[in-house]
Amino acid sequence: MSVLQRILAAQAPCRKDSWLYRILPSVSHKPFASIDQGHINHNWDEVGPDPNQLRWKPFEIPKACQKKVDFVSGLHTLCGAGDIRSNNGLAVHIFLCNSSMENRCFYNSDGDFLIVPQKGKLLIYTEFGKMFLQPNEICVIQRGMRFSVDVFEETRGYILEVYGVHFELPDLGPIGANGLANPRDFLIPVAWYEDRQVPGGFTVINKYQGKLFASKQDVSPFNVVAWHGNYTPYKYNLENFMVINAVAFDHADPSIFTVLTAKSLRPGVAIADFVIFPPRWGVADKTFRPPYYHRNCMSEFMGLIKGHYEAKQGGFLPGGGSLHSAMTPHGPDADCFEKASKAKLEPERIADGTMAFMFESSLSLAVTKWGLKTCGCLDEDYYKCWEPLQAHFTPTSRSPTEPK
Template structure:
């Protein structure tokens, strides 16, 4: 389903053609007067034409009919998808959600677009600067419907159930513990195989790329060779009842009709394509002496802002690894931060909160809101005998971290009814251990 190597965030160019039509890629130029097989040439630009070569993103698509051939877009209901960050009052508290409910297919059929729910976000899609975090819960495939995000990139994190993502560039099967990125403007549909749930990080005005490695050197974290893009695949199919294109534009949903499948790209070349990545391929960097390295060492992808070192959003994971630090409280430390931290759990038990934080749920620690391990974790790890041990075995937690101060939606705070209102109680049993008579060596 996915076979080409892809270097995320750099200018390398790749090419693919459906093997049913050898020679579909024009030779020597992008838009000849007549394309092979009578195809139309269409460019998809992910950056301004005049961006520096290293950041210039575009691909040429050679398709049976161009995407311009459709009826006018008209507004449709947005359901629980929103970019209204002022519909409820701000809430600076530590927030945690129980696993989000997936509607049973017997009750109602819900596809990927219908199952989008916005939890929080900030910024503005019109000015191309911001972020949104969504949950998707669905139980049926998209039939003769596709989705296009005109506002930004989608980073999709499946948690329950694999998804088959059909794009204009080809198909990708994405399973839990993998991610995929559908970049700005790319059309795609999602097939599911039962009850399905996952997380989405959306960024406006920037693309995800690999973080700079700095003193780490040339190797480590997510390696470019492990990112995969689809092999070209097309369908030449007429839909008598009409094929629906759903467009997310300025935070609202619109739809239009056309009588052919949008997945009619026979060949493509360029450096702007959807891609997937298996989180098991992440090369973990960690402390081997004492204390903690900052969690930025677990960054898979980043969407940079115009301020050096400050991200619109980072995608960070906490994979299985060895813990070997001496004279150190090994779990995450108590912390207040100038970033917003949204966490999700794909599988297993998160080391700092083994009970209340569940797969398919989430938490949000807002800017400068204190957070850290619960009381049980603190007591256990304060007295533990330190020896090399595996951390997070069988677990994959992740974090969407942003420099934006995020607002929670009405659905997230009220409608979903999954908010754990007792979350704050996990810190109440913390005891005072202060001893004014302490002397060096008395512990």
């Protein structure tokens, strides 16, 4: 693999394209026909809105002995907003699979996929070459790129899909040239091809306007012998993220943990940000160090790749998730609050062995029927984690140094 270098670093709008040199043009295929949609769903009016704090237990992976499920048939839409046809919006999907895609590939005519594996390793074949992906890494398959996924065990992960825009590095502003996700750490595939006839036909699955269609062709679609350009799939190891943090007092906004952003037309407002909470030092003085209780204008879907997220002592587990909608209050559970309130403020390591992330959006997300009703993983008791909170307000107390 080679370094992505300045493809993602360019902050000004630039043309994105690639030239692919094929053994046989991709137009050589039978007509597309509609197929079973499975659990892919872009109908945001399927069930009524729910402003409550939502949390899901780890999403269950089908057992291979009961039913073989590959990456495409294992896609489940959890929530989203916007409109595919007008190229504005996003969707959050969960993938739950136990088998590889055999003589099948997939491409998305609607938007970009940011793939976050949580359990199991993926070998992703693309028209540009191969990428090996494992937990604590991410990859982006951009709109229209064909790919196939091999898995080696029961596999689970998260997908952030954005329509009409592409992921890019956030503007660093006063941070300057270095920090957060550095361009040098992004990797892209080198050309690899297979010149293979497929008896019975190779199935190409297309997601178009939120629906699935399939076509047959006689040869493998991964017959690209060479390519050049800047419109490519790419991957990134989250361990390479350079953390910026508060070193005096107070909290910095979680935007300092942004790996990639998909901008909207409004300056400073994102359709979606991909944010991580990696291992780091906490040194802020006179500060309640866990995330403070808040309401804001963003929708926050959180997932956990591994470990224990510091602001949630129980119930938030790897392979699960939570959704806090716009203006819905949320923050640390009662156990975390009590522990942090009594802790001695000295330098401490935070999140060792942990990687939590957030898909944050300026859009108001709707949850699908699968997410609210049929997945079987919704934690109905989530609200109870805040019930033990006690008031500690003492209006008559004064600091010894406070003047009378």
